[in-house]
Amino acid sequence: MKITSKNMTEHTPLIADLYSAVDAMDANSVASFVTDDVTFQLGNFDILTGRKGVENANASFFETIKAMRHTITGIWASGSTAFCDGLVHYTRKDLSEHEVPFATRLEIQNGKITDYRVYVDISGL
Numbered sequence: 001m002k003i004t005s006k007n008m009t010e011h012t013p014l015i016a017d018l019y020s021a022v023d024a025m026d027a028n029s030v031a032s033f034v035t036d037d038v039t040f041q042l043g044n045f046d047i048l049t050g051r052k053g054v055e056n057a058n059a060s061f062f063e064t065i066k067a068m069r070h071t072i073t074g075i076w077a078s079g080s081t082a083f084c085d086g087l088v089h090y091t092r093k094d095l096s097e098h099e100v101p102f103a104t105r106l107e108i109q110n111g112k113i114t115d116y117r118v119y120v121d122i123s124g125l
Contacts, residue, residue, distance in 0.1 A: 003075070013106060018106075038113055069087075070088050070102070085103040
């Protein structure tokens with residue numbers, strides 16, 4: 001995970017830690033950033049509710065790829081809502097590479113994510 005955004009917010013440390021866990025493909029660690037009743041959506045997949053759903057969905061996705069890394073080029077905040085965007089670089093199981101833009105919106109309360117939306121097209125994987 002790399003942050004190149006010149007704009008930083010009070011939510012930047014949480015975003016950095018979250019995306020470090022994502023890039024480490026550690027579903028348990030990713031789930032530790034969310035509330036018990038979190039709402040989560042990745043791309044055009046169904047919306048999930050609950051920490052265990054986030055953990056299971058991430059674990060399942062991580063099994064489909066060899067590696068991933070994010071470069072976050074923008075970070076913004078408006079109150080309890082944080083936004084980031086950039087590029088995500090995937091390494092497929094066959095070691096071929098795929099890179100696409102992404103954007104994420106996070107609703108944050110008391111240091112935990114209550115709503116987690118990732119806008120990305122993973123159809124090329």
